[in-house]
Amino acid sequence: MPLLEVQRISKSFEGFRALTDVSLAVEEGALYALMGPNGAGKTTLFNVITGRYTLDSGRVVFAGQDISRTRTHRIIHYGIGVSFQRAIPFPSMTVLENVTLAVLALNRKTRDFARPLLSYRQAAKRAEEIIAWVGLDHLKRQVTAALPQGDLKRVDIALALASNPRLLLLDEPLAGLSRPERVQMVSFIRELLRSLGITLLFTEHDTEAVLQLAERIMVLHRGAVLAEGTPTEIRSHPGVQEAFLGSEA
Amino acid sequence: MTLPFFFLEFMTGLASAASLFLLAVGLSLIFGALGIVNFAHGSFFVLGAYFLFALTRGDAAGFWHYLLVALAASLVLGAVVERVFMRRVLNRAEHYQILLTYALLLIIEDVSKIFFGPEYKSIGMPKGFEMPVLVLGIPFPSYYLGLVGLAAVAALMLWLFLHRTHYGTLVRAVTQDREMLEALGVNVPLLFTLIFALGIGLAGFGGAVSLPLQSISTGVAVDSVISAFIVVVVGGLGSIWGTLLGAILIGEIQAFGALVLPEFSIAFTYALMAVVLLFRPWGLLGRRPAVRT
Amino acid sequence: MKVKLAVAAVVLAVLPWFLQDYGLQVAIQALVLAGFAMAFNLLFRNTGLLSFGHAACFGTGGYATALLVSKLGWNFAATLPLALVAAALVSLLIGFFSVRLTKIYFTMLTLAFAQMLWAVVHKWYGFTGGDNGITSLLPSGLLGNPKGLYYASLISLAVVSAIIHVVRRSPAGYTLRAVRDNPARAEAIGISAFEYMVAAFVLSGTLSGLAGFLQVAWQHSAFPDLFYWTTSAEVIIAVILGGGSEFFGPVVGAVVLVVLEAVVRSHTQYWPLALGFVLLAMVLFFPSGVISLFHRRQREEAPRAAA
Secondary structure (H helix, E strand, O other): OOOEEEEEEEEEEOOEEEEEEEEEEEOOOOEEEEEOOOOOOHHHHHHHHOOOOOOOEEEEEEOOEEOOOOOHHHHHHHOEEEEOOOOOOOOOOEHHHHHHHHHHHHOOOOOOOOOOHHHOHHHHHHHHHHHHHOOOHHHOOOEHHHOOHHHHHHHHHHHHHOOOOOEEEEEOOOOOOOHHHHHHHHHHHHHHHHHHOOEEEEEEOOHHHHHHHOOEEEEEEOOEEEEEEOHHHHHOOHHHHHHOHHHOO | OOHHHHHHHHHHHHHHHHHHHHHHHHHHHHHHHHOOOOOOHHHHHHHHHHHHHHHHOOOHHHHHHHHHHHHHHHHHHHHHHHHHHHHHHOOOOHHHHHHHHHHHHHHHHHHHHHHHOOOOEOOOOOOOOOOOEEEOOEEEOHHHHHHHHHHHHHHHHHHHHHHHOHHHHHHHHHHHOHHHHHHOOOOHHHHHHHHHHHHHHHHHHHHHHHOOOOOEOOHHHHHHHHHHHHHHHHHOOOOHHHHHHHHHHHHHHHHHHHHHOHHHHHHHHHHHHHHHHHHOOOOOOOOOOOEOO | OHHHHHHHHHHHHHHHHHOOHHHHHHHHHHHHHHHHHHHHHHHHHHHOOOOOOHHHHHHHHHHHHHHHHHHHOOOOHHHHHHHHHHHHHHHHHHHHHHOOEOHHHHHHHHHHHHHHHHHHHHHOHHHHOHHHOEOOOOOOHHHHOHHHHHHHHHHHHHHHHHHHHHHHHOHHHHHHHHHHHOHHHHHHOOOOHHHHHHHHHHHHHHHHHHHHHHHHHHHOOEOHHHOOHHHHHHHHHHHHHHOOOOOOHHHHHHHHHHHHHHHHHOOOOOHHHHHHHHHHHHHHHOOOOHHHHHHHHHHHHHHHHHO
């Protein structure tokens, strides 16, 4: 059984059909990419899966459970970690505070109003562990507002990892990074998730990066599925070539 | 309640609506184009009335002569205020804009007291409207009808300006996409000055023509700006017809509310504002959604 | 910081013995407004929500007390718990409906609710006395004499500050700021923005009710203007004038505002004019508030010290 199944999702906004009958299946352990130009529907699909938008028809099933109607803030409790487009960490807090908060959120302790945040030793230790995974241990006491883009992305991933996910959902994780930073980030993500055994579904419109990182790719065009397969298959797919690869800078 | 009485009450409500429209439409324009919530808007409304009173020395014979002067003075004042003050807070957090306009409210309040004195000022019916007309057999102040006519003409002229002139199109465009206009080489700061001046001019004009209707003092500024907010919120921030609809609704609620439950007629208008914000925050005829996803 | 706090505490503790009657009254006013401002800033600084309806909570606290004392003959101090409950309920109602709107619409709705309440209180002669208000409320005991009221207000301010400090450092406090910083990211890590913002509103409103209680105890009366929008404006001014992004900014702002008013009013009736100019100057020249003026001086002095 696939870990995540999207079954025939359709979504319209005031007459505009953003998604038409989109289905995909992500196997456990896969590095799956959702590709397509701006406006293809990648982010819409992403937002439907994560509960930010309500779907018009279809189902989203995670590990056998129907999460079609689940709202965003409950998603993490199913074992899904999420990072939205341009969703940078919380700038007023340090890296450690950011991740500790996320850990506490998972443990439903964010309602506590009496003890200081960092006095929750277990949560803080777990946060430090995650921060070490993303290689930012030396920055843990830095306020995130002061960090450069590349490090911010790592903190963002750390926040998503704090949910103890089996599946990580990243929307345009490479946005805003320069070419060399992208290359770094791609290998960083691949190794990290391999070592943690986490499945990844991400959206991206930088085709080179996608072809390097992903094991399986789905291409969306104007809200519908254009192609689906391995990077090699996608690379040689006539429709995809015509639509994108030829025009990619 | 007989039909003539009902109709007259309705007409009275329309007269209030006319005054409210002129007061509020400038606020709506300013918010739509500049994004500024002008807490001093009622102050400029009152200033327009003070200008007229001072120019005519309280004698309604000079009403029409000096009305245009009062309008011009308001336009100029608006332009100056925008250039000197508003410009500096355009891109800052809203609470600075609110504080700036509130500061203007305070300053205008006391300056008015100093220049014009703290007493209530009123004026008689203007030339040509001294006699009441008979509406369905009952005497009714003819100026009320005149005021409704004035407001209707103003609304029409405003619409024509916004939809049929070059500058009007720019004004509407800047409400939608300021950056695009800048990229196209339009002098947006000048446009802002013009829009703000127009908004304040309309408020001042509204205050001046409303003077025969209600006597004014500086305290009116504080109440009227809230009335303007209600009208604009109900009608839709940034929409002229919305402001007109809002003004009519509020005017009629106040007129009929005063008959039915005089104690709470004002509470009704706030309740309407709350209801609109709860179910249709962008107003009855407005456009932008405001609810968190 | 701790040293400054200790010094301030000592000064405030002994101040009444150095003040004349009038000075003491001014001090009490300042403390009450300071408490109100701290309560307001709990919401504003931590959620970014600018409420123009806090007068509703403030006024509810005051009127609850006034009504219980005047109509049921209760002891002033005994009314406090009920005043807080009333303020909490009003905050819950307003917050629940307003919080789902963003920015200016939130502000407008809080304004609408507060004005509704004002309109009702203002006209309901039968129950609230309408615009005649409720007068001749004379507290007995501690609250009845100026020094006692001063200490009550001081302790109240201390308690409010302590609560805010504890909440800010706690997970709930961080959660609020996460929602303020980046609502989408907060949702993604499992936080439901709505309930936290409502909770913050309720706490903020309840503590505002406490200020309202003290205000009525000091004024010996309650008038509808406690609910009017200019009261909401006053607390916003106090916070921003002082510096909303510093912990004690609101206190500084409240003290400056009250003392300035007392001084100006003793020389002229044109206090609004003076305040208008002060606000203009602030917006144009020191937008981070009065407290930022102290920091600037520190920064200017430091290089000299190092040299």
